[in-house]
Each structure stands twice: as structure tokens, then as C-alpha cells.
Amino acid sequence: ENPPAGMSEEEKKVYLEDWRSAKEWGGFLYSIERWERIAEVEKIVCNACKEICLGLREEELLGLLAEGGMKKTLKSEDKAKDARYLEYIVVDDVLLLDAHREYGGEVTKELVRQMLLGKEGKDIDKRYVDRVAGVVRERQRKREEETERSVKELVGDEEKAKSKEEKAKSKEEKAKSKEEKAKSKRGRKGKSASAPSEQEEEKKESEVEEAEQGGEVEALPVEVGGAR
Numbered sequence: 518e519n520p521p522a523g524m525s526e527e528e529k530k531v532y533l534e535d536w537r538s539a540k541e542w543g544g545f546l547y548s549i550e551r552w553e554r555i556a557e558v559e560k561i562v563c564n565a566c567k568e569i570c571l572g573l574r575e576e577e578l579l580g581l582l583a584e585g586g587m588k589k590t591l592k593s594e595d596k597a598k599d600a601r602y603l604e605y606i607v608v609d610d611v612l613l614l615d616a617h618r619e620y621g622g623e624v625t626k627e628l629v630r631q632m633l634l635g636k637e638g639k640d641i642d643k644r645y646v647d648r649v650a651g652v653v654r655e656r657q658r659k660r661e662e663e664t665e666r667s668v669k670e671l672v673g674d675e676e677k678a679k680s681k682e683e684k685a686k687s688k689e690e691k692a693k694s695k696e697e698k699a700k701s702k703r704g705r706k707g708k709s710a711s712a713p714s715e716q717e718e719e720k721k722e723s724e725v726e727e728a729e730q731g732g733e734v735e736a737l738p739v740e741v742g743g744a745r
Contacts, residue, residue, distance in 0.1 A: 558610045561617050565629040588635025608638035616646045624650045
């Protein structure tokens, strides 16, 4: 830490500044806490990127990468022929981790998607994160309203179908009841019409029986006379 002997005051000043800078960066690079935080952020970003890619069709994914590549190429200071799609982005890992813990995975996924589309890390600050969170909340609200509306329409259609079925069943039961009443009425009329015929038949049978009994009485004296 002490500058070597024989240095001028200006050289000692530069030496001490370099030493402090090296010490600061050394502590930064060898901080276990920092690397654990970076590993956690890397895991979050990789999972978000995986969800984005798996949730898109092939042509949509190619469009996303092409759009991001074009934006990064136009922003790049390199020549267009030497430009490549950036596979990394320098972003505040603490900010990204805090955003994930505060707003959840959907906001993190949207931030990663914006990075894939060419958003630079230096443009991602707390204000931008809050704005993205607001957009995601509004999108979720509209999605929930759409889902709720679809459920209500589905329930309404089911209730209409059920009501229609019940009306048809009630109509069928009424028609059946009406038919049974008509059949019962026709049966009573037929029975009433056949009643006189039965009485006449009984009357004829009664007359026949009386006639037969009369014949037996008349034949009795003849048989007695023959015995004399």
C-alpha cells in the first residue's frame, strides 16, 4: 500500500489511486455475497428466457430474435458486417433481483423480453421497472376480465340450454297428460254406449229362462195323464 521509495509526489498520488481502485475491485470480485446474488439473478433470467421461448411459435421466436438483433445492430458502433447478436447485457443485478421479489415473475419475464428486443441495460432503471410493472398489471387485468366474461357467457349458454330443455320436457309432459285425459274420456263414452246393449242382452236371457220354465210346467200334466 505504501508507495516505493524514490517516487515523486505525482507518481505517489497515481500509485495510491491505482492501489485503492485495485483493492476496491478486488473486494468486489471476491465477494461471495455478490456472486451468490449474481447466480440467483442469472437463474431468474434464464428461467424467464426459457418461458418466453417455449411460449412462442417458431416464427414468433425468430421474429423476436430478428427484431432484437436489428435494433442492437443499429445501435452498435461497430460496422454492420461485423455486428453480432448480443448474447449478454449489462444490467443492474440488484435492481433486477429487487424487481423480481417485488413484482414477481411476469414482470421479470417482460423485462427480459425487452432486453431480447434490444433494450439496453443502462436504460433499465427503477422508473422503467415500475412502468413495465404497470403495463403487466393492466395486461393481467384485461386478461382476467376477458376470462370472467367468457365464463359468464359459457354459464349463460348452459343456463339457456337447460331452460330450453326444461321447457321442452314440460311441454312434452303436458301433451302426454292431455292425451291420457282424452283417452280416458273416450273410454268412459264407450262404456256408457255399451250399457244399453248389455241390459237388452240380460232382458233376452231372462225371457228365454221364463219361456223354458213355462214349457216344463205345461209338459207336466201330459206326463201324468199318460200314466192313467
